[in-house]
Amino acid sequence: MGAWAEWGPAGLRWTDSSLWRTCLVPVLRRCRISTCAVAVGISFFLVMCLFYLAEEPKQEAHEQALPEEEIPVTLLIWTYPFDEYRQLPDCLEYQVRGCTLTDNRSAYPLADAVLIHHSEIAVDDADLPPEPRPGAQKWIWMNYESPSNTYKLWHFEGMFNLTMSYRMDSDIFLPYGYLVPQARANALSKSSRSTRPRDQFIAWVISNWSAAHARVTFYHKLRRFVRIDVFGGAGHPLPRGNGTVVRLLKGYMFYLALENSQHTDYITEKLWNALMAGAVPVVLGPSRRNYERFLPPEAFIHVDDFPTVKKLAQYLLKLWRDPIRMRQHLDWRGGYSLHQPKFWDEHYCTACSAVRRTRGQRDAVKHLARWFFS
Numbered sequence: 352m353g354a355w356a357e358w359g360p361a362g363l364r365w366t367d368s369s370l371w372r373t374c375l376v377p378v379l380r381r382c383r384i385s386t387c388a389v390a391v392g393i394s395f396f397l398v399m400c401l402f403y404l405a406e407e408p409k410q411e412a413h414e415q416a417l418p419e420e421e422i423p424v425t426l427l428i429w430t431y432p433f434d435e436y437r438q439l440p441d442c443l444e445y446q447v448r449g450c451t452l453t454d455n456r457s458a459y460p461l462a463d464a465v466l467i468h469h470s471e472i473a474v475d476d477a478d479l480p481p482e483p484r485p486g487a488q489k490w491i492w493m494n495y496e497s498p499s500n501t502y503k504l505w506h507f508e509g510m511f512n513l514t515m516s517y518r519m520d521s522d523i524f525l526p527y528g529y530l531v532p533q534a535r536a537n538a539l540s541k542s543s544r545s546t547r548p549r550d551q552f553i554a555w556v557i558s559n560w561s562a563a564h565a566r567v568t569f570y571h572k573l574r575r576f577v578r579i580d581v582f583g584g585a586g587h588p589l590p591r592g593n594g595t596v597v598r599l600l601k602g603y604m605f606y607l608a609l610e611n612s613q614h615t616d617y618i619t620e621k622l623w624n625a626l627m628a629g630a631v632p633v634v635l636g637p638s639r640r641n642y643e644r645f646l647p648p649e650a651f652i653h654v655d656d657f658p659t660v661k662k663l664a665q666y667l668l669k670l671w672r673d674p675i676r677m678r679q680h681l682d683w684r685g686g687y688s689l690h691q692p693k694f695w696d697e698h699y700c701t702a703c704s705a706v707r708r709t710r711g712q713r714d715a716v717k718h719l720a721r722w723f724f725s
Contacts, residue, residue, distance in 0.1 A: 419707065425451045426703045427462035429480060430471035432493075432695055442700035450703035460485050464706040466699065467511075469494040473503045479510075487713050491515055491523070491702055494723075495694075499612035504720040511716045513709065515702055518616045518723070519644065522716075523705040525698055526616070528623030529645065530687040539626065539684040552671060553579045554630075555607040556596055556621075560585040566609035566635055569654060576664035579607065600628035604677070605667060608651075610636035615725065618645060623691050626650065631680045633667070647683045 431437065431454070442450040459465070465480050467490060472479060484490065492511040494501055515523035561567060573579065582589050582599065589595050600606050606625035610617055613636055625632040632651045634642060639653040657663040670677045692698065716722075 421449045422707050422710070423449045423451065424464070424703050424707045425453065425458065425462045426699065426706060427456070427458055427465045428452060428454045428699060429456070429465050429467045430478070432468040432495075433470055437695065440696035440700060442703060445697055445700040447700045447704045449707070450700060452699055452703065462488060464489040464491055464513075464702070466491045466493055466515075466702055469501060469504070470496070472507070473501070477506070487711070489513055489706060489709070489713060491706075492716065492719065493698065493702070495527075497610070497612045497614050497617045498724045499614065501723065504723060508719055509715045509717065511719065512713055513702075513705065514716055514719070514722075515698070515705075516723075517618070520722075522709075523702055525692055525701050526645070527619045528626075528689060528691040531690055532686060533688050539629075539687055539689055549602055549604045549630075551580065551603040553577060553605045553607065553633075553667070554582065554600060554603040555579055555586070555609070556582045556589065556599070557586065557609075558584040559611060561611075564611055565613065566607075566611065569609065569635055569660065570607070572660040573607075573664060576661055577667060596624045597628045600625055600630045603628075603630050604671060605652075606630040606632050608632040608634045608636075610634075613637055616641065616644075618642065620691065622646075622651065623689060626684075627689055627691070629681075629684075631670075631677075633663075649680055649683055652680070 428439065439452040439454065442448075442452065453462075459480060462485075465484075465488065467479070469492060480490070489512040490510060491513045492507065493515040495517055513522040515521055515525065517526045518524065519526075555570065557566075570579065570581075580603075581587065589599065606621075606628070608621040608625055610619060610621065615637055618634075618636055618641075622632045622634060622636075633654065634651050635654045636642070639648075639655060642651060642653065652663075652666070654660075654663060657666065670680070692701075
């Protein structure tokens with residue numbers, strides 16, 4: 352043991368001070384430097400972790416401190432309705448702040464919600480966002496077609512978190528049009544001030560003509576008793592340009608606002624165009640009670656108000672000859688203005704606002720098909 356205490360490998364003597372300085376001191380110095388470097392690295396890492404943990408609550412606190420209407424939201428438009436590209440709007444135009452709209456799918460991992468229009472996914476090779484979805488991201492199902500023209504809905508049970516449509520019981524409700532109560536005179540009253548009958552009687556604009564539709568059957572019955580001017584793909588050509596239907600109807604007393612199918616809350620621009628033009632709509636769609644959820648009872652004439660089409664025709668002719676009596680269908684207009692949302696800009700911004708309002712909620716929509724077809 353004594354030899355090993357004094358002699359090392361290869362016969363080197365540990366007690367020799369020159370050997371100590373030559374061999375061991377540099378090694379120890381290197382070890383000390385390496386240890387210091389590791390210590391510095393670990394310290395830096397710990398400092399950064401503490402900084403991050405301190406900043407994250409600050410960011411959350413900052414978002415919580417913001418007014419609800421200004422909390423930033425990113426909405427990804429997954430598919431353009433009917434594959435028609437439109438430049439995305441600035442939601443400030445609709446008084447919606449803090450909303451970022453994008454159609455760039457690379458933003459998918461960071462999006463608060465994804466808006467998906469039904470028509471583009473109701474195909475065999477549906478192009479859906481990838482699963483699993485990030486964090487608390489919501490998927491929004493949007494559809495403005497009637498149930499009769501909505502296909503393969505049962506394929507998407509439990510997939511979406513919010514619904515958006517013309518139905519009042521949608522999570523995000525935005526109809527084709529709606530009335531806004533007003534205390535003063537407005538555009539609706541201005542378009543119907545005169546008690547003098549208009550020059551033209553009844554108009555109907557139709558592009559999707561099908562003998563199987565109830566509206567076509569109704570038209571054939573009504574035309575036996577009164578003259579109806581038909582425009583669109585199935586009649587006289589319409590003038591070109593925006594707002595042509597409203598301009599056309601300003602010369603008519605009545606307009607046939609006949610829906611292609613009859614379903615809950617399915618009341619389209621046909622009715623709202625007539626009201627904007629000052630014509631009285633003759634409606635075929637959901638029940639009168641359903642229409643009265645959107646309109647005063649005297650604002651329209653429902654085909655079901657009469658036992659026969661002939662009785663309806665007689666009533667329309669009576670109004671044509673009696674301007675004073677006609678006023679009962681027009682006087683209500685003085686208390687309202689009318690708003691028709693712009694497709695699809697206002698829909699995107701309304702959806703973005705709803706995403707902010709439902710932060711923290713991520714329940715799946717149950718029985719989507721059963722609900723929409725009810």
